[in-house]
Amino acid sequence: MTADGEDGFVSAPANSAAAPPKKTAKWTPAGGFADLGARVASSAALVALALGALYIGGGVFALFWLAAAFAVNWEWQGLIDAERRAARVAMGGAALAAG
Numbered sequence: 001m002t003a004d005g006e007d008g009f010v011s012a013p014a015n016s017a018a019a020p021p022k023k024t025a026k027w028t029p030a031g032g033f034a035d036l037g038a039r040v041a042s043s044a045a046l047v048a049l050a051l052g053a054l055y056i057g058g059g060v061f062a063l064f065w066l067a068a069a070f071a072v073n074w075e076w077q078g079l080i081d082a083e084r085r086a087a088r089v090a091m092g093g094a095a096l097a098a099g
Contacts, residue, residue: 069096
C-alpha cells in the first residue's frame with residue numbers, strides 16, 4: 001500500500017469544505033419515444049428550410065448556415081453548463097461572424 005492509497009489516487013480529506021454540486025432544473029428524459037413526433041416535425045421543417053436556402057443560394061444560403069452555427073454555439077454552451085455563458089456565447093458568435 002502506498003502513502004496515497006492502494007489505488008494510487010489521492011482523495012480529499014474528510015473534513016474538506018468542497019462545494020456541493022449545483023442543483024439545476026435541466027432536461028429530464030421523458031422516456032421512450034414521447035417526443036418523437038415533435039422531433040420528426042422539427043427536422044422536416046429544418047430540412048425544408050435548408051433545401052430552400054440551397055435552391056436560392058448566395059447570401060440566403062450563407063445566412064441560413066450562419067444562423068445554424070449560432071444555434072449550435074448556443075446549444076453547446078448550454079450543454080457544457082459552465083460559468084459566464086453569455087460571454088462565451090458572445091465570443092463564439094463574434095468568431096462565427098468574423099469567419
